[in-house]
Amino acid sequence: MIRVVLPYHLRTLAGVEGEVALSVAGPATQRSVIDALEARYPMLRGTIRDHVTGQRRPMLRFFACMEDLSHEPPDAPLPEAVASGTEPFFVVGAIAGG
Amino acid sequence: MVEMLGVEHFLKLDTEERMSGVRVLVGTRKGAFILTSDGKRERWDISGPHFGGWEMYHLKGSPVDTNRLYASQSSGWFGQIIQRSDDGGKTWHQPGTPPGEPTTMPNGMPKGESNKFVYDTSSETGKPLTTHQWYDGTQHPWEFKRVWHLEPSWSDPDVVYAGVEDAALFRSTDGGKTWHELAGLRGHGSGPKWQPGAGGLGLHTILLDPSNPQRLVVAISAAGAFRSDDAGHTWKPINRGLKSEYLPEPTPEIGFCVHRIAMHGSRPNVLFMQLHQGGGIFRSDNAGELWQEVRGNLPTDFGFPIDVHAHEPETIYVVPIQPYPGRYPPEAKLRVYRSRSGGNDWEPLTNGLPQENCYVNVLREAMAVDTLDSCGIYFGTTGGQVYVSPDSGDNWTAIVRDLPAVLSVEVQTLP
Secondary structure: OEEEEOOHHHHHHHOOOOOEEEOOOOOOEHHHHHHHHHHHOHHHOOOOEOOOOOOEOOOEEEEEOOEEOOOOOOOOEOOHHHHOOOOOEEEEEOOOOO | OOOOOOHHHHHHHHHOOOOOEEEEEEEEOOEEEEEEEEOOOOOOEEEEEEOOOOEEEEEEEOOOOOOOEEEEEEEOOOEEEEEEEOOOOOOOEOOOOOOOOOOEOOOOOEOOHHHOOOOOOOHHHOOOOOEEEOOOOOEEEOOOOEEEEEEEOOOOOOOEEEEEEOOEEEEEOOOOOOOEEOOOOHHHOOHHHOOOEOOEOEEEEEEEOOOOOOOEEEEEEOOEEEEEOOOOOOOEEOOOOOOOOOOOOOOOOOOOOEEEEEEOOOOOOOEEEEEOOOOOEEEEOOOOOOOEEOOOOOOOOOOOOEEEOOOOOOOEEEOOOEOOOOOEOHHHOOOEEEEOOOOOOOEEEOOOOOOOOOOOOOOOEOEEEOOOOOOOEEEEOOOOOEEEEOOOOOOOEEEEOOOOOEEEEEEEEEO
């Protein structure tokens, strides 16, 4: 299972607490993980990736294993520790606002 | 078949129907609040924040089903969400993904289309627009940012219109589950000349003629006002008679920073407009074909909201704001101005409003009227106050004083 940590507002929107555990078909990539997340929680469609372009929203970033993966290709394999469920995949909102 | 609502409908509301209470829907920078009271409008129950931390640009109820509410929830981080309530705001869900139901369609595709606003670029429209004018005069891609305004239909609670930024008009006919652009508006031909105001290129005003479902009026900052007489297929600019000090050409076809247009349902051909400074207050007696200025004795020509009394179609309200230096009330006195003659002659309404050291603003969506026998007027401020006058503006009290900055105020008169 892939572990995903969502920011507060997306957890509220999806109605979940804590981490989300996802079963991902095929290789674990940013795209396959977000696809699986949106399939299970369709209310999150458009909140992480733009509906039209599929691009990550500008004020969100993807982290795992202490590294910023935001600019990795969406189909690049995620670290083995994420694929094995040892480490979570983080969706992080920018620290901004007031 | 769309039911036609004529003058009789509004006269009936005026004289026969005894309403028992009101529900005020307040959108703020950090969530939505619902304020309810009986017909006296003295004691209030406050519910919220709903969607705390999210920008709630607008909430509005269906005129044919007071339990059906639509809300625009957005965030710079997470984009646009549409929320719907079928029980008067007690519970909410994203249309198409009600709680407890499967999250996928029978064909395996995930739900979640209610958040999806995609500009129509199909060849069927004939004019697949992709750019508009940017601040520096160059062309800029049309990019969806958020929903500014939601306008439920007069006849069907599942039909609702959305005015969005970058400016376009969308419609849902399935209760907000899916949205489709009425592309004839952007395809009018002037679209590449539309330019955003400082707050963005937003379509903020949607007026549906209750007696003629073919007629819609919209307003866009800073493109101007447009009207359709064929249910939104084709549009024409209706800006003749408006003036502007901020344009090189004073009377162009488009380019006006309309702040708000109001209409009384019994007289849909009469429109009242609050324009940007250098323009002022205007009225049209022919559905926008020609506008005339009615600023009269107002202290400034600038402000955002404008609204019409529920039972007196010639009684209108504005909140003048000093445009410079800080867009706050003139002399730091919060005053609603009322005209009982459709403009030109205005009286300040101050009883119960702060008359010193007041530096709030009242935004374009933040004024509403109820339809109780003694018409109630409501407005919200950027300082977080929501005021009510249960007697047409003569006396005001604050329902709440310390909400986040108020973006929108709508009121439902409950049976």
